[in-house]
Amino acid sequence: MSQSSLVPADYQARLPQNQLILGEPLEEERIDVDVLFVGAGPAGLAGAIQLAKLVKEDNESGNGVGEISIGVLEKAGALGEHSLSGAVLNPRPFRELFPDVSDTDLPFRTRVEKEAIYLLSPTRYRRIPTPPTMRNHGNYVASICEVVRWLGERAEEVGVDIFAGFPAGALRVEGDRVVGIRTVASGLERDGSPGSSYMPATDIAAKVTALAEGSRGLLAQSYMEWQGVASENPQIYALGVKELWETKHPLDRVIHTMGWPLPRTAFGGSFMYPLEPNLVALGLVVGLDYRDANLEVHELTQRMKLHPLFKPYLEGGELVEWGAKTIPEGGYHSIPQRRHGDGVVILGDSAGLVDVPSLKGIHYAMQSGMYAARAIFAALKNDDVTAKQLSAYDELLNDSYTVHDLYRTRNMRPAFKSGFYTGAAKAGLMTLTGGRFPGRRIDMEEDARAPRATTECEELTYDGELTFSKVDAVFKSGNVTRDTIPSHLIPGEKVGAELASFYSHMCPAAVYEEVDGQLRVNAPNCVDCKATDVLGPRWTPREGGSGPVYKRM
């Protein structure tokens, strides 16, 4: 390790709150809806569907609430194109939301029948017993892109308006109350001037705005900072790099691994799931509190594919898609103390509803949207969308299996802050004690506070067959962002060579390069994984339809 150690937080810019929280009156040329869900992921869509159903039932029973307009805003050009997950999912909320649809008609791929966990060394693998939290019997392998597209169709069927290609760029507020959002302008040139296809930002006014932006949601963060909404522990994140392969050799089980290629100072693991016997999703997830400034999640993912556990499946196959995304990993103690306010609720990943020990968040996200829908419906019925009314959402959520599950595993991820093996031992004790060990909350710091030091390591030469450079990977994400777009990333004031180099290793999409000691930003490459927002330059949304175009991630 080098002598110097670098604390990324010392160099990060703050959120540009003056651009994110806009208090001036709404434009006259605005669009009005009753309820706006920001983000067409599982949380936003499930919430919109649940709300539309409640409204419909109410109106059919006579003396109903009347017509309620429900909008869902999505930054991707089409539904699912920015959605990425493993994913093995728990079908519970689907059954609740679609009681008339049988499991076989839900948008899942294969039911998990076999699963295995391996501990990897650089050249070997050893099967280890599956911890209870990771048992997936009864769950399904699915593509979240497909799930989201399917949910979108169901939402449109019940009259929800979906606006794809329109990112939300700012909250519109009156006093402490959220009254809507402002979209992001499109068609700007690199210097920020309007180009020939310029379209200005539009205000959308809503009685209730539901922030379902996913991991590290910009407006959710901005709202919590503005309103001083804290959590016991700060939120921490992991970065996952995922690939989809068409293979020659069939895979019949869900695989998870621990150990290599991660150093002991990093937390994470890999997965390989069959969507079809010869269509395989694989990836590597690494906590962003890793200590080695040269660690690259993308490069480790490439190395991993050369391991004897993976290589036999992949040889002769073809990489069809690549993507990356962060995951909120803090768990119970990182959930914001309130997920509601005047005219606003915060859902899913934006509220940190992910359970790391079971590697799941999709069903919690949907469930949170459905609880929020009930609270919003009641608020609309009472014609009162204040925080007091919307606090019903938090009550429903706190009493639900979602928060109970997260409570049970509240200290598992924090335990791994002290290294892999001690973490594994502690996690075992936690399972045995039903989450009570060690009897207190383990403190955590933000990922960006973890100091980084540089180690020397051998570079991997990408062969273009099993392993791919970042630039090639970005191509496989389907990213066709306009090259002349203004940069949407906000670096800190002083970025030296060492920091630029750290950013270039951290970013899986080759957005950052260190050139002659300076930071070069290739903004169009960005796939909106948000790792940069956690450790480096802050992220803001670009014009609609920018970023990756995931199809079956």
Added chain:
Amino acid sequence: MSDILTVLEQREGVVKRVSHEALAAARALADELGCEVHALVIGPPDTDVTGLGQYGADKVMTSLDEELTLYQASRYAQIAADQAMGGAYTTVILGATSLGKDLGPRIAARLGCPLTSDVTSISGVDGIVVTRPVFAGKAIYRLKITGSPSVITVRPNAVAPVAASNAGVVEEVSASDDVKPAVARTLEVRAPDNAALDVAEAAIVVAGGRGLKEAEHFKLVEGLAQALGGAVGASRAVVDAGWRPHSEQVGQTGKTVSPNLYIALGISGAIQHLAGMRTAKVIVAINKDPDAPIFKVADYGIVGDVFEVVPRLTEAIVKAREG
């Protein structure tokens, strides 16, 4: 067996090469079907129609008039459709040029018959069967033409002209008396407004990448492009670095090019770049890294320093062109 009619295209009274190719396709099909190839030339009075027998025409019909110097769609269509109907031809073949892609559909509409565009091969062994690329070349159809007559346009450069010795007897045909006035009238043909050769349109593209080390060295790329009469292209890396304008960028997020010749200088060949040029007919790569991915798609490669190789290549091409 009824015969095949080939509608030829001329510019300034000279029959174009693409029409020789159409004749070759017609000749091969006629030989399989056991019928004759008749050529129809529409153009100005001084159009040179000699020697078409050597390209496979058994008979050459001409409809030449001052008024037909430029492509007048309705007039051309009527003359061609009258001949096609009058001669009871089984198939009408044209080159798939701007003119052919406009005239072909008009003839098909007037004959009330099927049209297949932009075919790359025709066979008459088991009925008329053609192949043609679709989805921007990402798939290929094999189609059987079950209707008769039919119109086929043949993609340029797909069929080589033949050296034949058919009669090529010239016969003047008069346009029918009830020619409708041209409802749309072509007034003039002129050079395009934009004189600079666009990289997306050029038949030859010479592109440079980061291997050129600095913006100044793009003179090498420009020199070679000039020697070849081609356009300059650039990789995304050099456009991002501000060495070249975005209008020259070739690749996934830049322009997609499909020239006859693409020369990549100091370009490593990221998939993003390959996506924009992989449909080029011939790809040449010069790069000092023998493992550069560009060599995997190149037809011809030289492993070497662009600063040594390119000046020599430019020199050799200037000489070759003079010779």
Added chain:
Amino acid sequence: MKIAVCIKRVPDTETRIKIAADGKSIDESGVKFVLNPFDEYAVEEALKLKEQSNGEVVAICLGPEAAQETLRTALAMGVDRGILLKAERLPRDPLVVARALAAELEQGGYDLALFGKLAVDDYDQAVGTIVAELLALPSVSAVTRLEITDGHATAQREVEGAVELVEFSLPAVVTAEKGLNEPRYPALRGIMLAKKKPLDIKEVELDEGGIEVLELTLPPDRKSGRIVGEGAAAVPELVEALRNEAKVF
């Protein structure tokens, strides 16, 4: 002015083509369908003409049920109403397609019918021109500039290395080439309004026409190339190969 824009639902150009089990069509599972990019130029031109002279723009789409979505895109851009000529499958013969569209256009009393130059699935570049011939209307294909004053029009069309200038009078058919304009993106307000605009659905019966698909295949892999040599010494061999093997000059 009453303007018709004929549009088509096509797979997105980024689609990775997979051949369906029948060996004659593409596997449509997971394929994203969009408004044909060339038709976007046609829609934009119609909207610009309407902005100049008022009137109505009607989008007509021949396609399956799902093509309603394609029509909604055009409506969101600003088209006034849509007509879906519903047919589950389009035959390969462009004449059959053109006849169905011509029959609809004939009833509409349009001053101008706009098409995209070609559809990025079949690349036929035929339907618009055939429709014009069937209706005995003047037409210009692959137009990069269009000017209309008092029922009289001039169009510029790009041909190999030159441009043709064509004049004609309305009613007429024009097919749009890239460069004619820069299509607008649907604005949020446009998308809202589009949901409430009229969209008629008419069932149409299409015959097979005179073209039968025998098979659809993926193109053969590019044959591998060769390294002709190292350094400047390899130049003569390269020039030789380009001249005599590849025949590029």
